[in-house]
Every structure is written in C-alpha cells, then in structure tokens.
Amino acid sequence: MARRAKAWFTEDGRPIMHDGIYKNTPGGDFLFDFRCCGQHKKGSTGTPIEDLARAHVAQLKRQITDAFYGRTPPEPVKPKVYTLFEVWEEWEKKKTSSVSKSHVRWMKGVVVHHTHEWKDLPITELEGAAISTLKDRYMSGTGKGFKKGEGHTVRTHSGGGWNKVLVQLRALVGFAQSEGMIQDRTFSAKGNWLKPASKAPGFLWPEQVQKFLAPIDTMRKNCKGDRFCHPGIYIRLMLGVGLREGEAINLEWERVNWRQNVIVIADARATDWRPKDREVREIEMPAWLRTYLLQWWEFCERPSKGLVMVSRHGGAHREGISKRAIEKGAAELGIVGLHPHLLRATFATTQWEIGATLDEIAAMLGHDDPEITLKHYIRRRPKGQTVNQAKAAERMGFTNPQIVPA
Template structure:
C-alpha cells in the first residue's frame, strides 16, 4: 500500500504522500479526531490508488488485500488470486457477466478443481467487489454466479479409528499435531502456529489465539490428561518456541506426514480437518451442549454449531419426539 502521512493544515487534518516522480498529493479530511482521520485517510489512499488504475478487478483485489494485512485472509487472498486474477483481473467490475463466471467454473472443472474450491474462489471475488461498492469505489457490485456449495463432508473417526491413528507409526511432530487437533478441536493452522507461551500447564489451558485477536475458529480450551502428558514430553525436547516443530523451527504443513499416518492406520478419506469434525461429533454424542461445543470450536454463533452437530446429540429432538407418542 502507498505510504502516507497525516498532518494538520489550518486546524484540519490532511493526508499526504509522495508519488514515484516526487510529486506530492495532499487531501483535506473531514475527520475531527486522529482515530477517525486514520480510517478516512486509509480509505482515501486506497480509493485514489484504485481510481488511478481505472478500477480493474486486479486493483480492487489488491486494495482489499491491503485492508486485511496481518490476518489469515490476506494469505488466502494472495493464493486465490493466482487463479482468479488471470481470468478476471483486467476486467472492470461492470464488465463481468454471469457467463464469465460460468466460463470460469467450467475452466476450473477441466483443470480438475472441485466445485467447493471454485465456490470459494468466486466468493473471494464477490467479497472484494461488495467491499468496493460498500466503500464507494464502485457504484454497485456485479452479480457473481457461483456453483452450488457442496454439502459438508460427513466423515469423522470412530473411537476405534482414533485409537488406530494415534497408534500409527509417524514422526513425533506429526503425532503431537494429531493429538492436539483431536483434543482441542482446532484447525491444523492454529495447532501449527501454537507457541509455548500460550500453553498454561498451571491452569491446564491451551490458548489457540495469537495475541488478543479473536481469529476464526480459535478458542481457549482445557487440556485433556493425554495432551498434557504429550505436551510435557515435547516441552523437554523443545528447540524453539513453537509447540509443533521440526529441525528446531516451525512447521508450515503436515500434509505428507498426516497422509502417511492415515495410511499406516488404514484410514481413507481422512484429512486434518476431519479431526476437528471428529472432536465436535464425539462431544455432541456425549451430550455436551451446543453452547459448550460452540465455545470449543470458536464459533461466535451457536446456531452454526447446532446446524452441523445437533443431529449427533442423543437429546436432539427428543422432546419433540415425545409429543408423537400415540400408543
């Protein structure tokens, strides 16, 4: 993003910056306090950059990405942009048609990309353009046609399958990551980013959040006895501040190691995310309330949890069924 400064001119806030040729741009702000001036200045700079580049999808994509720097979505924007921008990047928003979206989906399918991934990619495009409309960069966002969102996968591990996975031969850091995902219901990224300063043996808690940020699907959860024992052993051999480490440093991905562990346990259709689903299902089957499960999963809305996991609870609809006892 263009570097800029905020100053005062005739008792008003102004934002100014220098372009590559040395020319200075300065604009007066409407804000009356510094905090509001910061927000207004950022929007103005982003709008100016988008206007200079004729408001192509690429310029809007980059402007939106600048607003989420430091958050996980920024990395996903960069990754998704590798597929979306070569197709839509040079378009103006008003040039995008439903047929363009259908053609994109067909092209992705020919490359053997799943409808779920295509839905996610087009949804990122939709988010960017809706942001541009909301902030006034464009008059309105075009309709982005997306394939039907696939139903969530039902695969989860039985207790016997969990035992087989935990007993499978694999590298110590893979086994520790598996234990953590099962015991905390965390996403694999949260487990790989976990640092020792967020493991509190005294309170028996694991803080999956980085800093004070309430990131998607991250919570502060109690330690199970099994995970406590595994963490105490790992702490003795730790060479870095990351709980899951390899060669004295953080681990970016466990895809290969996890796949090998699943194969050794003779499990099919299992990914790291299945472990999060497994943890939630077993909590529901044990009669744990949807509110507690939601807190474990880091869901901000219990309705999201209930829509996926209520059916696994032995008490789900039990009261309603009792009204149907006609014998």
C-alpha cells in the same frame, strides 16, 4: 496520483492551498477556494482524485474567464472511463506490496486468463448480461488443474472455480469504487453464484484412534534429531482436549499448567469498533496426554516459555502442517475427506458418548452456542438400526438372503 493526506496539512493542522484546491479532512474530497476575474468561488469538487479535482477547478476558472470576456464556455470535462484491464493495472501497483503473493496470482489469473476477452470492457459495464455471458463461457471451457495422482490434467471448470472468479471481480470493482474510478457500484453477482456439489466429510470414531495414530507415529522429523512427530503432537492435542489446529500450533509452554493439569487457551473475539477481546478457557488434560506432553517437555530440556513445537525456521508451523499426517492415518482406515478440524468432532463425540453434558462440551470447544456443538460436532451412532432392519426384512418376507429371483 493523489498525494498522501498528510501532505495537504501543516504541522498545526491547517490545510495547504495548491492551485486553488485543498483537502479539509484526510481521505475526503478536494475542496476549492480561488479568486478569478473579481469573483470568489469556493466549494467541493466532489472527487477524491487530485487530477479530476484540478480539472474541475480549471474548468470553473475557464467558465468565469469566458463569461467575463464574453466568450462561449467550453464543454464540461467528462471523467475518464476505466477499462477492466486498467483497473487491474492500478490494483497491481497499489496492492502487490500489501497482499499475499497467492492473492495477486489469483487476481492476475482471473483478469489475464479468464476475462481476457473483456479487458477493454468499461468497468461500469461489468454487470448483468456481461457477467452471465462470462459465467456461461467459463463453465463450458476447460483448463489445466493439478490433482494429486493425476498431475496437471485438462478438466472442465467447476462451480467452485467460478465462485472464486466472481470474488476477484467483485474485489476489482470495489477497488475501482474506493479509488473514485466509478461513482456507483453497478456490478451485481446476484443469481450468478454456483453451489458446487458437496462431498460427505470423513469421520474418525473413537475406537479407530489407535489404528489411526500408528502410521502417523512412524513419521519422524529429520530436523534437530527429534524423536517425536510434530504433526502427531498437534493431532493428540486436537483429539485429547479439542484444540483447533491454529490453537495447537501457537500453544506455548506458559499455557500448560502442570500443577493444575490444565491447558489454558485464550480465544480472540473481535467486535465492531473495539480491539479483540480475549476469553480464556481451561481444559483439563487426560492422563495419557499429560504423559505424552511430559515426555516431549523432557526431550526439549524442560523449557519454561516459548512455543511447544518450533519449526525448522525457529517460529510456529504453518496452518495445515498436520494435513498430510492425517491423510496418511486415514488411508489405513479407508476414510476419505478427513481434515484437521474434524478431529474436534471426534473429541466432542467421545465426550458425548461417555456422558458429558452439551454445555460442558461446548465450553471445552469454545462455543458460545451449544446448538452449534450439537449440530456440527457431535455424531450420533445409528443405534438399533440393525435390529429394526432384521424385523423389517422378516415382515417383508426376506428371511433367506440367498434367494435369487428366477
């Protein structure tokens, strides 16, 4: 195990010599500087790993000693070849405390269950043919997966599942390279990704909103006797001013300007080497949303700051809090595949149909490029298709829909 970088420097920044090796810069390779048999040797060991650096220095000293006393120099020390399972063990030791539990669970499932036959495979051989063989075996195998209404059932593996396995393997190889276990990244996933069959997403049209909200408003929070459904408030913010679910969850009362009748949203935009810049956008509230939020504000005893909606734990709700409510409302309309982000598309389509310009809609949604708004958020109705289909049927002779061929 390599020591922490700061342990190799004194308070005034000078490197500390230890067994003839030291680090000139934190995180870099170990350097060596020693005298043996009247010779002065200095240079880089070419490795950031302390054990390998010491082995390299010991080998140099033996070579100098053998040359001085006329003995045959020993065989060069070969670096250790780590297997897939050994890399996973090192990853688990170092990353468990810094990543989420679900990430560790996914990684463990990939190594222990899906690639257990390759656990003794050297990490340097995890490429090309091995990946293709692993993909074929994974796609032809079965596993237990949970699906709503079916429970834990045995199903064949999907292309999306293989892509997740591939992501975890890439992460393991990247970790091995960053830790100096391998010198070159031999793993390549090119040509091994699978494109799962995509399903057409659902869509909520403006005239369906009231019927959509009716079952959602019947949901009540048992905590603190709330008369309002928290997911219902989030959904109204997404439909009324086009907020993302994360923006609605983290909305604070300081951002609701009652005098100017606007909601202020600060977009975080990350750059390469600078901290996140914030671009503020102001969205005017419609009268119905203002009235609804005022009722909630009065119910909360007119707070001047803090989150608009607070969870039972005293903080912000988690992402996906409105998913179950949206599914309940969509079930009343027979809409399949409706998720929170699609409510922004309902907002954009409504604004488009009432005559708002594309630039205005993009500004309200927080898009820099209006083409993104037009391509992904605005749904155009098939106007005129009914009349055209009737004319086409008349032209082809299908004027009587009751005619059945003999």
